[in-house]
Amino acid sequence: MDLANLPLEWANYLSIFGFLCLFVLVWFIPRHAVFEDAPDQSRWRDIRLWASLLIVLQLVIYAVFN
Amino acid sequence: MQLYPEQQKTADESPLHPLDLLIIVGYLALITFVGLRLAGRVRSARDFFLAGRTLSWWVIGLSIIGTNIGANSYVGAAGNAFTIGIAQANFEWIGAIPAMIIAALVFIPLYWKAGVYSIPEYLGLRYNQTVRVVAALITSVVAVFAIGVALWAIALTLQTYLGWPIWVGITVTGTIVGAYSIAGGLAAVAFTDMFQVCIMFLGGLVIVGLGISQTGGFSGFVETLISENPNHLQAYLPADHESYPWPGVIFGLGLVLSPAYWWAGQAILQRSLGARTQWDASAGMMFAAFGKIFVPLLIVFPGLLALVMHAQIEYPDMALPWIIKNVLPPGISGLMFIAIIAALQSTIDSSVNSTSLMLTRDVRHVLIKNADPANDLKIGRLLTLFLLLLSMCTAPLVSEMGGIFTFLQTILSLFQGPMLALLILGAFTRRATPQAGLWTLISGVIVASATSYAGVNMLYVAFSSFIYALIALWVLSGVTPPHPDKDLSHLTYSPWSRS
Numbered sequence: 001m002d003l004a005n006l007p008l009e010w011a012n013y014l015s016i017f018g019f020l021c022l023f024v025l026v027w028f029i030p031r032h033a034v035f036e037d038a039p040d041q042s043r044w045r046d047i048r049l050w051a052s053l054l055i056v057l058q059l060v061i062y063a064v065f066n
Numbered sequence: 067m068q069l070y071p072e073q074q075k076t077a078d079e080s081p082l083h084p085l086d087l088l089i090i091v092g093y094l095a096l097i098t099f100v101g102l103r104l105a106g107r108v109r110s111a112r113d114f115f116l117a118g119r120t121l122s123w124w125v126i127g128l129s130i131i132g133t134n135i136g137a138n139s140y141v142g143a144a145g146n147a148f149t150i151g152i153a154q155a156n157f158e159w160i161g162a163i164p165a166m167i168i169a170a171l172v173f174i175p176l177y178w179k180a181g182v183y184s185i186p187e188y189l190g191l192r193y194n195q196t197v198r199v200v201a202a203l204i205t206s207v208v209a210v211f212a213i214g215v216a217l218w219a220i221a222l223t224l225q226t227y228l229g230w231p232i233w234v235g236i237t238v239t240g241t242i243v244g245a246y247s248i249a250g251g252l253a254a255v256a257f258t259d260m261f262q263v264c265i266m267f268l269g270g271l272v273i274v275g276l277g278i279s280q281t282g283g284f285s286g287f288v289e290t291l292i293s294e295n296p297n298h299l300q301a302y303l304p305a306d307h308e309s310y311p312w313p314g315v316i317f318g319l320g321l322v323l324s325p326a327y328w329w330a331g332q333a334i335l336q337r338s339l340g341a342r343t344q345w346d347a348s349a350g351m352m353f354a355a356f357g358k359i360f361v362p363l364l365i366v367f368p369g370l371l372a373l374v375m376h377a378q379i380e381y382p383d384m385a386l387p388w389i390i391k392n393v394l395p396p397g398i399s400g401l402m403f404i405a406i407i408a409a410l411q412s413t414i415d416s417s418v419n420s421t422s423l424m425l426t427r428d429v430r431h432v433l434i435k436n437a438d439p440a441n442d443l444k445i446g447r448l449l450t451l452f453l454l455l456l457s458m459c460t461a462p463l464v465s466e467m468g469g470i471f472t473f474l475q476t477i478l479s480l481f482q483g484p485m486l487a488l489l490i491l492g493a494f495t496r497r498a499t500p501q502a503g504l505w506t507l508i509s510g511v512i513v514a515s516a517t518s519y520a521g522v523n524m525l526y527v528a529f530s531s532f533i534y535a536l537i538a539l540w541v542l543s544g545v546t547p548p549h550p551d552k553d554l555s556h557l558t559y560s561p562w563s564r565s
Contacts, residue, residue, distance in 0.1 A: 003313045003526075004306040011302035011312035015160060018320070022164055029171055033561035036175065037343035045345065050352045051167045057359055058163055065152050065301035 012066045019055050019062075026051045086400025090228075093404045094242060097261065097411070101246020101254040111442030114251035115183055115423045117340040125256050126350025129337045131357040132259035132412035134162075135266060136216065140365055140406050144389075145382035147369025151298025153310060154369070155362035159301075161319040162358050165328040170351035173329045176493055176559050178344045184420075185330050186428040192492040192549075192557045193503035195432045200507065201485065202428035205332060208478045209421040210453060214460035216410045216417075221461065223410075226387070227403050232462060239411065240458045247415045248450050252340050255415040259337075262408030263357070269405030270364030276393050277371040290374045298370065311523065318525025322532045326482035329489055333413075333420040364405075418457075422449040477511075479524055483531030484510025491539050496554045502542035510535035 026048050038045045108114050121129075147154040182188045186205070190198025221235030230238075246254040281287040291298055302312040328334065328351075341347035371393070372385035379388050390402045426446045430437050484507050491498040514531035518524065555563070 004311065006305040006313055008300075008302060008304055008312065011316060014316055018160075018164065018316075022167065026167065026171065030561055033175065034171070034348075036345060038345035039343070045349070047170060047345075047349055047352050050349070050356075051171065054163055054167060054352070054355050054359070058159060061159060061359070062301055065155075065299055 009066075012062060015062050016059065019059050023052060023055045026055070083396035083400065085397035086227075086403065089397075089400040090404060090407075093265065093408070097258050098242055098245060100261065101250050101258050103250075104246075104254040104257060105249035107253055108249070108251050108443070111426070111439070111446055113253070114443050114446050115336070115340075115419070115426075117251065117253035117256060117337075119340055120253065120342050121256055121337060121340045121346065121350070122342060123346040123349035123353055125260055126337045126341055126346065127353030127357060128263045129256040129259035129412075129416075130334055130351065130354035131361070132263040132266070132409070133333055133337075133416040134354075134358075135263075135361065135365070135409045136212075136413040140386055140409055142383060143365035144369035144372070144386040145384070147366040148373050148377075148379075148382040148385040149369075150303060150310060151295065151300065151370065152362075152366065153301060153303050153315075155366045156301060156310070156315050156319065158358050158361045158366075160316065161324045162328065163355050164320065165324040166351055166355040166358065168325070169328045169335075170348040170355070172559055173489075173493065174335070174338050174347045174351055175344055175561070176557075177335065177339060178341075178347055180557055183339065184424055184428055185332050185335060186424055188557070189488065189492070189503075190428070190432070192554075193488065193498070194500040197488070197500075197503050197507060198428050199432050202424040204478065204481055206421045206424050206429070209333070209417045210457055211460060213414050213417050213421075213453070213457035214463075216414045217457055217461040220407055220410045220414075223403065223406055236458050236461050239407075239414075240454050243411055243415050243418070244451060244454045247418050247454070248447050251446075252336060252419055255412075255419050256337050256340070258415065259412040262412045265401070265408045266364055266405045267360070269402040270367070272398055272401060273371070273389060273393060274363055274367055276395075276398075277367070277375075277389070280393060281371070281374050287371075287374055291370060295373060298373065309523075311525075314523050314525030314529075318523075318527075318529045322483050322486055322528040323479070323525070326486040326489075326528075330485055332424060333416045336416070336420045336423065414457075418450050418453050421453055422446050425449050425453075476518065476524075479528060480511050480514035480518060480531065481507075483514055483528045483533075484535040486532055487535030487539055491536065491543075492557070493559050496549070496558055497543045498539055499543045499546045499548050500550075501546040502539050505542055506535050506539040509538060 029048060031046070034046055034048055035041055043049070107118060110118075112118060143154055143157070177185070177188055180188050180191060182191065184202070186198045186202040189201050217236050217239055220239045221230075221232045224230045224235035224238075225232055246258060278284050278287050281290060302315065303310050305311045305313055338347040338351055341350060368389045369382070369385045372379065372388050375392070377385060377388045377392070379385060390399050394402055423446065426442055426449055430445065431439070487510065488498070488503050488507060492503070510531050513534045514527055517530055518527045522530070
């Protein structure tokens with residue numbers, strides 16, 4: 001397979017697929033691992049939520065600039 | 067909208083405004099003051115190299131961004147954006163953010179649990195001490211030249227704006243960075259990075275605001291860009307693009323080079339290891355990832371703005387200097403000048419501190435059998451001074467030694483794929499063995515060198531050497547003696563089993 005002939009739209013599909021896989025993987029990490037050493041158990045300290053927001057922002061960015 | 071050839075200024079038309087000078091002097095005084103104030107906190111090697119493990123998540127996050135935006139980011143990224151458009155932002159987005167998320171959730175907790183000071187130290191525990199020394203030495207040698215390049219870039223900037231001779235620029239910068247880095251260690255580096263990043267973003271936002279207002283507002287800017295350069299708002303370039311083909315960007319940059327940088331880069335991860343808690347370490351990296359989303363505003367937007375404003379420049383790397391001269395009014399251009407200096411300084415101080423750590427602990431402790439850890443602080447400070455002096459000596463030679471620096475950078479990139487394979491199999495499986503790790507590292511670099519020599523694009527070299535190393539490590543681990551420590555639970559990632 002000649003990589004140079006791959007269609008450009010595959011790049012967007014692959015990116016979206018990759019970000020969705022990452023989103024799922026993030027939520028496989030157990031809660032206790034995320035809150036290890038955390039000063040308290042506040043919802044905002046769940047960095048899986050931070051990761052999810054980052055992934056959504058990335059999806060929006062790549063949708064805009066496709 | 068027809069813009070601005072008549073507005074274009076030349077270098078000798080823009081003398082330094084007194085307000086610019088005030089901003090510059092104020093910045094240098096503030097950075098030195100903050101850095102030296104933190105010197106009193108340093109009483110041990112742990113204080114010096116890991117800030118006594120006191121850093122909070124937002125300091126870590128800002129410091130990571132400061133360390134990451136380096137010598138090439140401002141000038142080089144703006145120049146590339148002038149040529150290829152928004153695709154340059156892939157280095158900040160898909161080429162950083164996914165890896166940063168995984169670093170925050172997986173690798174930082176892993177290093178934290180292992181209780182290490184450095185990534186080579188983790189590799190030493192997971193594989194053997196030879197792998198540790200090789201990883202530390204290669205990174206350190208490249209760092210010395212990288213610091214030299216950054217010093218040279220600052221000296222050039224100072225020469226351009228203030229008319230200082232190159233040697234004065236190198237000496238002044240080296241002295242200021244050296245003063246707070248040697249006295250205050252990582253804490254001083256992290257807190258000054260924090261100020262420096264705030265200045266960078268302030269300067270970037272001023273350019274965005276003024277630039278957009280001068281090009282007829284946001285819609286005017288976008289319309290001009292799309293009508294004249296329709297491909298400049300495409301995130302990916304065609305697969306047959308010579309420099310940045312999209313398969314290379316996704317597989318080489320996104321899957322190999324970026325993870326290798328964010329999961330194994332000592333200068334980046336050292337502030338995470340200096341966090342007050344594991345949560346702060348992880349949250350700091352995640353916070354930095356939010357910052358990365360907006361970094362293209364600082365370093366990519368000026369290139370696009372220069373394009374829209376029809377900048378008449380000889381080569382793309384002049385896009386940012388052109389913007390500073392032609393968009394920013396007197397008094398504000400000093401702010402952008404400081405932003406560039408700040409970006410370079412934050413890279414230099416982080417590299418000096420992390421290289422000093424690797425030489426003090428990862429090389430000295432292994433090669434000198436009776437090295438006394440009680441001397442680590444003294445040795446670390448002396449090495450920081452030595453590294454700065456060495457880099458100051460190499461800085462003037464950078465322009466003549468471009469070939470050597472490129473060679474060293476190539477060596478480092480050849481190292482990334484195999485190093486990443488060692489990290490991934492070492493972190494996620496107990497199968498990887500010490501001997502297999504060492505031989506995979508050596509043979510992986512040879513494979514990468516061979517493919518690079520054959521003229522293959524570096525992004526594909528990184529990906530192919532990574533795949534080779536994954537297979538080699540897996541196969542060799544099946545025929546070599548296992549790790550002497552049967553219980554690898556503290557060195558492998560297993561969050562599903564509570565310890």
